[in-house]
Amino acid sequence: MANSSGLDNLVPWYDSNNDFKDLSNFNMPDISEILTVTPATTVKTPVMPPPPTDQQFPSLNEAMKAINNFTRAYGYTLISQRSKADKETGEKKTVYLRCDRGGKFIPKVNDDARIKSRTSRCVECPFSAVLDYNIVSGWGLRIRELSHNHDPSLITTHPSLRHDELVKKQQQIEAQLYLGTPAHKILEVLKKEDLETSIKPQDIHNLCQILHRKFLDGCTLIQALLTILPEEGKWIFNWRADHHVPVPEAGDDFEESAMITAMPLLNIVGHTATGGTFYIGFTFIQDEKQNTYKFVLNCLRDVYDKLNLVPPRTVLVDKDKALINALKQVFPETNVMLCIWHINHNFLAKARPMIRKELVEIHSIDDPNFDKQVHEKWQQMQHLWMKVVNTATIQEKNEIWREFKQEYSDELYQPVVDYLESEWLEPDTA
Structure with a gap:
């Protein structure tokens, strides 16, 4: 700031009585002698600061978890690039880390042919670090290159962060998937618990596919269904296998295997006096021919006989003549009407x-x-x-x-x- 004596030296050059008549003898004072300016000392904090290097961790997993818990708040994450192991024990001693955007950018289209279209996030970011293992202190972090060449990004754009959170909440998500809850509803629950969740709907869909393949365990859908039915309640079920149907073997194309599982579903429902409906049976059928319908209806007739039930008086169907003919053979006393x-x-x-x-x-x-x-x-x-x-x-x-x-x-x-x-x-x- 300027001191008061300096300001007093500035004022006398203006005099309302002389009406600026004589300014020739006025000497402008030296501003530098009056004002003393002291520049402020500022320390610029990096927008994407590196993880702290003054901590030690007992295991590599704990080290990576702590590092990415820190980096996710600043819009980036670190992943393992390569590692070195002890020649005698084979255990990892050094792990080289890089920013997850540090890979080489791959264009969507090459010179020879169009490859699968997907977005590449790699921009050859130079940031790198190393995790070293010490038998006394454990795993410690040191920074090799501090700078990034990109801005912070949303945590939902980092696959490694989404994977870590998905593993943490997998049991909760599995329980919802088992109940048939759609992915977007599951995500709504997760966001209520944590507004900053990194999980996306596609992650839940991918987990569902993994659980599906695990459930099948190499079986077809029908084989898996026949395996699980005895364990799931008091189901009455029957099945038959036609020998002329080809069975997919290991190495078969997905399209050929899919033909085996693309079976029409025949729903059998009952109708109440109040206008409601209830399920009686579900049948996956190979085709919609009369012999197939006859097998299904014979199974239904057996259930009626075992439970001492009166055969249905009326059955409503669409105009499927194969089904109508099968009904007349298996349930001759039943009236068949069009729906x-x-x-x-x-x-x-x-x-x-x-x-x-x-x-x-x-x-x-x-x-x-x-x-x-x-x-x-x-x-x-x-x-x-x-x-x-x-x-x-x-x-x-x-x-x-x-x-x-x-x-x-x-x-x-x-x-x-x-x-x-x-x-x-x-x-x-x-």
Whole structure:
């Protein structure tokens, strides 16, 4: 700061009485004699400081854990680059560390061919350190190169940090996966416990795949299922193996093995008086042929007989003739009816494009009420169709069906009319 005497020396050159008339004899004082400036002494702290080197660790794992617990707060991490072992004992004595971005950058495309597209984080960062083992003091850290050539990054971008945290929380995540909790829900729980968690959804998916392969233990999905069923509750199950089905051997391509496990799932459910449903059985089938369905239904019939249950009075199915024929053979006393939900679902798939096409010619597709108009048109068509379905006599059905064809006599709807008539109103269906 300037002292008061120096400021007094500055003031007299201005005098309101002389109105700046005579400034020729005024001598500007030397500022350097008045102001004394002392520059502040600052110490610049590195944005990415190195781990402390004044600590000793009893094991290599503890040393790496402590180092990366420190570095994660500053947006980088250290990984092992190479090591040296004792020639006599074979135990590691020196481990060379580098920043995880210290590798050589590999471009996505080379000169010869396009390789798998992935992002490379390596920027040849020069930072390096060494962990040395001393039989007395244990493992100690020394820094070889202090500088980085990149900015700090999010902890979720460091695979080694995510791996360490995943191992730490693996038991908790496994329990959630066993209950069928999706990855994003598991991650929400982890973030509630720790907002700075480094785990990403892909890490949970990868863990799920590892557990899946461990569970299979070289078996096919069906083999693994047959192994675990006796241990999981009181399941009644049966199976058969067809000798003509090829069994994948070691070294087979994944696509060939996948063909064995791509089996349709046949759900067998019951319907309550209050409109609810409950599961009766699950069946993985090789194909959707009559003999396959017959084996499944015979297994179901055996369960009914063992439990002294009355065979079902009515069974609802889609229009799978192989399944209908198998039902008539195994449960001859059971009425087989078509499921109206399947009928309407297929009907909608055929009719909706035609309705949209008709309304596009009248209204703009950009109209905010366009989808509502399509839905209302479909409701009208479905209402008239349900009158056909719910008729009590053939004569009444024919009358309502003529009304339906007259209402939708436009050439645009002819494919829908033909579909309903040939698929759902033929003699063996109606």
